[in-house]
Structures are given as C-alpha cells and as structure tokens.
Amino acid sequence: xxxxxxxxxxxxxxxxxxxxxxxxxxxxxxxxxxxxxxxxxxxxxxxxxxxxxxxxxxxxxxxxxxxxxxxxxxxxxxxxxxxxxxxxxxxxxxxxxxxxxxxxxxxxxxxxxxxxxxxxxxxxxxxxxxxxxxxxxxxxxxxxxxxxxxxxxxxxxxxxxxxxxxxxxxxxxxxxxxxxxxxxxxxxxxxxxxxxxxxxxxxxxxxxxxxxxx
Amino acid sequence: xxxxxxxxxxxxxxxxxxxxxxxxxxxxxxxxxxxxxxxxxxxxxxxxxxxxxxxxxxxxxxxxxxxxxxxxxxxxxxxxxxxxxxxxxxxxxxxxxxxxxxxxxxxxxxxxxxxxxxxxxxxxxxxxxxxxxxxxxxxxxxxxxxxxxxxxxxxxxxxxxxxxxxxxxxxxxxxxxxxxxxxxxxxxxxxxxxxxxxxxxxxxxxxxxxxxxx
DNA sequence: CCTACCGATCGGTAGG
DNA sequence: CCTACCGATCGGTAGG
Numbered sequence: 066x067x068x069x070x071x072x073x074x075x076x077x078x079x080x081x082x083x084x085x086x087x088x089x090x091x092x093x094x095x096x097x098x099x100x101x102x103x104x105x106x107x108x109x110x111x112x113x114x115x116x117x118x119x120x121x122x123x124x125x126x127x128x129x130x131x132x133x134x135x136x137x138x139x140x141x142x143x144x145x146x147x148x149x150x151x152x153x154x155x156x157x158x159x160x161x162x163x164x165x166x167x168x169x170x171x172x173x174x175x176x177x178x179x180x181x182x183x184x185x186x187x188x189x190x191x192x193x194x195x196x197x198x199x200x201x202x203x204x205x206x207x208x209x210x211x212x213x214x215x216x217x218x219x220x221x222x223x224x225x226x227x228x229x230x231x232x233x234x235x236x237x238x239x240x241x242x243x244x245x246x247x248x249x250x251x252x253x254x255x256x257x258x259x260x261x262x263x264x265x266x267x268x269x270x271x272x273x274x275x276x277x278x279x
Numbered sequence: 280x281x282x283x284x285x286x287x288x289x290x291x292x293x294x295x296x297x298x299x300x301x302x303x304x305x306x307x308x309x310x311x312x313x314x315x316x317x318x319x320x321x322x323x324x325x326x327x328x329x330x331x332x333x334x335x336x337x338x339x340x341x342x343x344x345x346x347x348x349x350x351x352x353x354x355x356x357x358x359x360x361x362x363x364x365x366x367x368x369x370x371x372x373x374x375x376x377x378x379x380x381x382x383x384x385x386x387x388x389x390x391x392x393x394x395x396x397x398x399x400x401x402x403x404x405x406x407x408x409x410x411x412x413x414x415x416x417x418x419x420x421x422x423x424x425x426x427x428x429x430x431x432x433x434x435x436x437x438x439x440x441x442x443x444x445x446x447x448x449x450x451x452x453x454x455x456x457x458x459x460x461x462x463x464x465x466x467x468x469x470x471x472x473x474x475x476x477x478x479x480x481x482x483x484x485x486x487x488x489x490x491x492x493x
Numbered sequence: 494c495c496t497a498c499c500g501a502t503c504g505g506t507a508g509g
Numbered sequence: 510c511c512t513a514c515c516g517a518t519c520g521g522t523a524g525g
Contacts, residue, residue, distance in 0.1 A: 184398030187460035236454035
C-alpha cells in the first residue's frame with residue numbers, strides 16, 4: 066500500500082496540478098482537448114479520478130488550464146529568443162524560424178498544440194474556443210507588430226501590404242505542420258523555411274535586406 | 280404511432296444509407312468524425328440507433344463511408360469545373376480559385392471537411408487516418424500534375440521549383456479556412472485569393488502569363 | 494487526496 | 510428496419 070508504483074516520478078518541486086496539466090497538454094496535442102478524459106489522465110498519473118478532478122472542479126477548467134500551460138510552453142520555445150533579435154524584419158524572421166524549429170523539435174508530441182486544438186474548436190462555440198482564439202490572435206499580433214515595425218524602419222518595399230505578408234507567412238508555417246503530420250512529408254519543414262526566406266527577400270527594401278544580413 | 284414526425288423529408292429517390300451519410304458528412308465537418316455519435320445521428324434522422332447501425336456494421340465503416348461521400352462532394356465543387364480549363368497554369372489557378380469559392384459557399388457547414396478531419400486524425404493511426412491521407416494526397420497530386428504540365432508547356436520561369444510552388448499555394452488555401460473559422464476573419468478568403476494570384480504571376484514565364492490571360 | 498457511487502451515453506448485440 | 514438490452518466509460522458528486 067505504501068509503495069506508489071509510478072512510472073512518472075513526482076518531480077520534487079512540481080505540484081500535482083502542474084503534473085496533471087503537463088500530461089494533459091501532451092495528450093491533447095495528439096488526441097485533442099475534447100477526447101481528453103479525466104479517467105485516462107488519472108490512470109496515467111496513478112491517482113484517482115476524483116482526486117484529479119478536485120484540482121479543477123470541471124473538465125472545462127482543466128481544458129482551459131491546459132491551454133494556458135501550452136501558451137507558456139509556446140512562449141518559451143518560440144517567442145522568447147526571437148525577442149533578442151532587432152525589431153522589424155529580423156525579429157519577424159526569428160519568430161517564424163523559431164516556430165519551424167519548434168515543430169522540428171517536437172516540443173509537443175502531436176506537433177503544434179494550437180493548430181491542433183484550433184481546428185478542433187473552430188466550430189464549437191464556448192469558453193474553450195474563445196481562449197484558443199485569444200492565443201492564436203496573440204501570435205498573429207506579434208507577427209503583425211513586427212511587420213509594422215519593419216514598415217516604420219523602411220525595411221519593406223513601398224507596395225507591400227503588411228497584413229497580406231503576415232497572412233502568407235503564417236500560411237507556410239501552418240501548412241508545414243499539417244503536411245508533415247498527416248502525409249509524413251519530411252520535406253514540409255524545409256519547404257516552409259524556404260518559403261519564409263524567399264517571401265521576406267521579396268518584400269525587403271534595401272534597408273530591409275541590410276537588416277536581415279546583420 | 281403511424282405518423283413519422285420528421286423534419287427531414289425522405290427525398291424519394293435517395294436511399295436511407297445516402298441520407299445517413301449525407302447528414303454525417305455535414306455534422307463531421309463541424310464537430311469531427313470521432314465525436315460523431317450513432318445515437319445523435321439516429322435522432323437527427325428519426326430512426327433507431329440499431330436500425331442505422333445495421334447499414335454499416337461498425338462505427339468505423341460509417342466514418343469511412345462519410346469520408347468517401349465528402350470526397351465526391353469535393354470533386355463536384357472543386358475539381359470538375361476546373362478540368363474545363365486548359366492544362367497547366369490555367370487549370371492550376373482554377374483548382375485553387377474553386378477551392379476558395381468552395382469555402383465561401385460553405386459547401387460544408389464547418390468549412391473544408393478534409394482540413395477538419397485531417398487535423399483530427401493526423402496523430403491517430405488507423406484506417407480512417409489512412410483514408411483521409413489518400414484524399415489529401417489526391418488533391419495534392421492534382422495540383423502537382425498541373426504545375427508539371429505548366430513546366431512542360433514552358434509556362435514557368437526556369438528557376439521555379441514545382442513542389443515548392445504547390446506547397447505555397449496549398450498553404451494559402453488552408454490558412455484561409457482556419458483564419459476564417461477560428462478568428463472570424465472575413466478578409467482571409469480575399470487574402471488567399473490575392474496570394475494565389477500574385478504567386479502565380481511571380482512564377483509565370485511569358486508563355487505562362489499569356490496562358491493565364493487567355 | 495480516497496472509495497463508492499450517480500445518471501447519461503457510448504458502440505455494439507440478440508432476436509425478431 | 511424495430512425493441513430491448515449488454516458492458517464500458519463518461520463527467521461529476523457525496524462524504525470522508
């Protein structure tokens with residue numbers, strides 16, 4: 066009875082709640098947030114369903130906590146180091162390249178957590194969909210901010226539309242995620258990287274090209 | 280008892296099996312193929328669960344039949360009229376523009392059926408994932424064939440990589456679907472259309488531009 | 494954090 | 510195509 070047979074070590078400093086959310090996040094990136102079951106999660110953690118449940122009070126709260134945790138992971142993996150790059154085109158490029166590396170490194174076992182759950186909830190109104198939309202919007206806004214910073218620094222050719230540019234850049238990275246996962250397309254990440262590189266080259270003014278070379 | 284209170288008229292020529300699959304297809308485009316429940320479907324059709332079940336023998340067979348039906352709808356909405364356009368760049372463009380119109384017209388209530396279920400099954404190995412991958416691969420192959428036809432007709436500039444081009448074009452159309460649905464982004468379809476147009480302009484040789492103008 | 498339980502629903506079956 | 514049922518599992522609760 067006293068012997069807790071666990072494959073998952075308790076991770077001294079880590080609270081039970083954090084352990085739960087951590088596992089939930091990784092499960093959800095593969096199977097989705099909806100089919101995430103409290104019973105399965107409890108089994109995986111070697112605790113009782115109701116013990117786990119007590120930490121959240123409802124499945125929805127667990128799902129929301131999971132999204133927030135995933136946002137932190139995304140911030141660490143993709144955004145943090147990109148903010149070391151200078152504002153404008155260099156930082157825009159760093160964000161996109163970091164995103165592609167985040168796919169390559171399988172930070173989540175099911176690819177991009179947010180692409181997965183966004184597709185799952187895009188037609189299911191409610192708090193979960195709203196929370197996911199906020200996360201996606203944040204990411205979109207970071208990219209658009211940098212495109213606008215690039216414009217202010219004259220790093221973009223005069224006729225370039227910043228929103229159109231960001232739309233195209235996001236498209237490459239999302240396509241990389243789906244092509245790679247469904248079609249086992251090993252070339253997809255490279256194609257996305259190439260697409261990002263040549264699109265940025267296309268839109269960069271002389272000042273922009275100089276900034277990208279630095 | 281004899282009065283069958285039904286909002287869904289039997290559609291004289293349509294078999295029960297077809298009616299089931301038709302509803303399943305529309306439901307799945309919004310909620311996914313996995314959470315599709317035989318009980319819900321039966322309720323929607325005003326028949327018993329087991330009566331519906333007997334048409335398929337397992338949930339998996341129902342799901343596979345649903346994917347096949349969706350492929351037919353896609354073929355009608357997107358491919359058929361595109362094949363009236365001349366091979367090469369004109370047909371490539373027609374495919375992409377038809378796809379964007381298919382999103383606009385909400386042929387499926389949840390946007391693109393295949394984008395939805397591809398995201399759902401990309402990490403769930405099995406017959407359903409395999410069937411979806413076949414559908415996606417077909418679509419990909421149609422686009423690549425036309426890019427190669429364009430190359431043979433000298434419609435592409437010499438340095439253009441056909442696979443890279445197709446990757447970028449697919450990316451625009453998929454991004455349109457997701458931006459529009461999750462972020463209620465009314466501009467997404469227009470941005471995708473513009474991206475397709477300018478990418479095709481970029482890669483077209485003199486002969487290619489002539490073909491697109493015809 | 495636990496055991497023990499709830500009503501509802503799941504896919505699927507028996508038998509007609 | 511139906512009724513009537515199966516075992517399993519769901520989210521959630523009572524009570525400790």
